[in-house]
Amino acid sequence: MLAERDLGRLHVTVGLWATADAGFLLATTVTAYRLGGPTAVGLVGAVRVLPAAVTSSAATLVADRVPRTRLVAAVSLGAATACVAMAVAVELGAGLALLVAVQAVGSLATGWAKPSLQALVPQLVRSPDRLLPSATMWSFLNGLGSFIGPAAVGLLLVVADAGTVFGALAAWYVLTALVVASIRTPFQPARAPTGTGVWTSWRHWAAGLTPFGVHGGRSFLSLYLVQKLVSGLLTALVVIDAQDLVSNGDALSGALLAAIGLGGLVGAFAALVTFGRIRTWYAVAAAVTALPLVVVGLTDEPWVAAAGLAVSGGGAALFGIFASAFLNRWLPDHVAARAWGILIGLGALAVAAGSLVAPHLSAWLGPGGALVLVGAVAAAAPLLFVRALGTLETRITPPPDVVALLAGTHALAALPDLFLARLAVIAESRSVEAGEAVVREGDIGEEFYVVVEGDLVVSRDGGEVRRLGPGDSFGEVALLHAVARTATVVAQSRSTLVAIGHDAFVHIVTGHGPTDEWTQSAVAGLLAEDDRRTSS
Structure with a gap:
């Protein structure tokens, strides 16, 4: 896959962006804790998600009207500038308000970059049968970057101050911009009737919703949002459950969440040995993500919980891969960035909703009971959508x-x-x-x-x-x-x-x-x- 030069550069960009993004989150979180304690950490976490969720779908109107490589390069340079500003602010002893503002810039950058990068994939993959291997490589490098970024920043924080860390992140974002700017694609923004005014802008934005409004498209979106809701619930419930299982719940929480990540790396490559219809694996992966949560909720053994979460992480990785391959087969290129922006934005809101609901669900059923309920319901959800997904796949399979x-x-x-x-x-x-x-x-x-x-x-x-x-x-x-x-x-x-x-x-x-x-x-x-x- 990396032998295909421009597609390989796109995958490298994904890895670089994931590394910088995850490292940036850790750096801002640690700095926030030093400035304002746990409350500041929660504030930074909210700012991390909400701006991207709210603005990504609208912002990606631009990505369907300008060359996407240039947009991602510009966004990367904007993120680098924010890191430089943060480095200077830390050295000057600036307060929490500036940190929150910088984190908001990082969130906006993510909201622009991720849909634009996803919309680039069909422009660089010449045939439909290359979408799945490309999505697999994407998932692996994204997961690897999400591991390397925090690890590198964590080590750097031990030997250097926060200003140095933000300076290093700025350089990393510049490298990301250089790599994505080197990608060459024969595609250009399509010519379309022009217009001005609020109604025209709304109509252009709503065009990104159109693919999800058809029969089968609604089922694709519904199952995707169910999985994102589960993701938000899972992270919170795992932490709560770990506190109930052992006295050192913080350490166990880290180990259990790491098991999810490890399972995701293995699951990414499992996609390469699958065969048959994408819609089947899309539904199966959703069930594999959810069903192990029942086991996790019923067990008192940490190793069993870790094994179950590893399987769940593998299912989540498979789900993301098949979602990308499925969606990139049928999204029209001229609305691809908008559609991806809407999907990612709604997904982020679903994750946030899951995180908010989890404590109340745990208080009602206990953490174990909540995991059992979430796992059972989410595992059954694909049965509601698989027939409509079949109709969609038949419709997008060309004679x-x-x-x-x-x-x-x-x-x-x-x-x-x-x-x-x-x-x-x-x-x-x-x-x-x-x-x-x-x-x-x-x-x-x-x-x-x-x-x-x-x-x-x-x-x-x-x-x-x-x-x-x-x-x-x-x-x-x-x-x-x-x-x-x-x-x-x-x-x-x-x-x-x-x-x-x-x-x-x-x-x-x-x-x-x-x-x-x-x-x-x-x-x-x-x-x-x-x-x-x-x-x-």
């Missing part, structure tokens, strides 16, 4: 013959397989009889067509300009230039066509640099040739 047809079309030949597959999923088959007009000169253009079989004649101003056969395409002029149809196309024999809607065609074609350049050049040449033929 191989349509993919091959589109790949052989000059206008689309430069597109990666993943994007050809996305077009094939939404393409509709049309049959026309001999003598029937498919499009008429002067009409509004709504679709792009590829001929599957049959013969068609193209005419302008009543004069024939060319003929079309299997593999030929037409209709791109009106769609790409937002003009009326420039010619009439009539079937000479019974013909079969594949039609692609206006928005999907324009967004995919104009969002891919080589395809956009080719079609613009081809359209200009085609119009010039037609003009010569009609004037002769």
Whole structure:
């Protein structure tokens, strides 16, 4: 996977960002404790989550309108600047308020960076079958960075002051910016109708919700949020349960949470040996995450609890991998960052809700009883959604013959397989009889067509300009230039066509640099040739 240069650099960026992000959290938490005690730690923890959760979905509007690599590089440099400010503030003896402000900047940076990085994956993975290995590498490096960051910062805090630590983190963020800026992708922000005002901005933001509103998409989102709620509940309940099991509950809490992390690293690579449908593993991973919690809640043995949590951590890693691979198969690229931002933001709110509910649930049922209830309910949840997830996977699985047809079309030949597959999923088959007009000169253009079989004649101003056969395409002029149809196309024999809607065609074609350049050049040449033929 790392042999694919730009995809490898994306994975390195993920590892670097996770390392800096986790290290930054520890550094700010320790500094907060020194400045204001446990209350300050709680405040920093809340500021860590809430700004990203509230703003990530709206902020990622930008990531669908500018090159995503540049945005992540800019955000990384912004985080580096915040670290420098914190280093100076620590040296000058600044108070808690500035620390909280810097943590808020870090939270905002995370809210912008993570959706943008996820939305980059389909641009660098050429075929759908590479999504799962890419998600696996992502999960592993993210987990590794989440371990290395706190470990390195913890050691550095022993031998140096907090100002030095923040300075080192600033340098790490700069390195992250340099790596992500070196990524090259042929994709560009798609051209789309422009508008201004609150309503237009709201409509553009709401486009990120659209993929989750379809049948199956709602089930995907619901199961995802259930898992995030469990994550928030689990962290709090493990700490509470550990205090009940042994006298040294703090040490056991650390060991049990470490078991979750270790299980996650193992689970990341388990995804590589799975086979079959993603929707099945998405549901199975959700159950594997939850079911061991029943065992953890029933046992009084710390080693049994650790083993159960390791299995749960492995299930959580698998769930995240299959969620990423599943989502990146069907999210339209022009709304991918917005959709990821909404998903991550809602997920963060679900984690926060779980953390808030956990103490009350523990007080009602006891920590063990709460774990049993959470595990049992969450393990059964996939049964409610698996059928709808199956419908969604069937809908986003492209017919191989349509993919091959589109790949052989000059206008689309430069597109990666993943994007050809996305077009094939939404393409509709049309049959026309001999003598029937498919499009008429002067009409509004709504679709792009590829001929599957049959013969068609193209005419302008009543004069024939060319003929079309299997593999030929037409209709791109009106769609790409937002003009009326420039010619009439009539079937000479019974013909079969594949039609692609206006928005999907324009967004995919104009969002891919080589395809956009080719079609613009081809359209200009085609119009010039037609003009010569009609004037002769």
